[in-house]
Amino acid sequence: MKIYFCGSIRAGRQDAELYGRLIDLLKQYGSVLTEHVGFKELEKSEKTLTDKFIHDRDIDWLKECNVVVAEVTQPSLGVGYEIGRAVAMDKKILCLFRPSPDKRLSAMISGADDGSNFVVKNYQEEEAQQIFKDFFS
Ligand SMILES: O=c1[nH]c(=O)n([C@H]2C[C@H](O)[C@@H](COP(=O)(O)O)O2)cc1CO
Secondary structure (H helix, E strand, O other), rough: OEEEEEOOOOOOOHHHHHHHHHHHHOOOEEEEOOHHHOOOHHHHHHHHHHHHHHHHHHHHHHOOOOOOEOOOOOOHHHHHHHHHHHHOOOEEEEEEEEOOOOOOOOOOHHOOOOOOOOOEEEEEEEHHHHHHHHOOO
């Protein structure tokens, strides 16, 4: 099982440590192609790469993966783009959103939930393990 994990990078790194913990949980189910999204020092390593390289590498990984898991609480153009491309590739997608009074998820994500291939879950971190268990079973 190859998993493509999406999380905000240039749109803000406030959830980076959470991404790292989610990626650790996901490793029980397969290999995470985009492990760097959860790295604390990420910006240093990705800074040596051109935007074209990053885009083309990530689209190749997206083509290669079996499922996409996206943490969508921090809105990110890159994550939205990856999700749209993944839909066009018929990938199975799980989006995770942590509700709070100051955040509203885009209708283009919440409204895409079809209960099977595109699943959107409101969650708190402690529920992630069970959500992954259900999604991957
Ligand atoms: O350096 C990068 N490396 C990288 O893999 N990405 C991909 C993976 C993330 O899921 C997504 C983040 O997009 P953004 O940077 O617009 O928040 O794009 C994005 C960047 C920077 O845009």
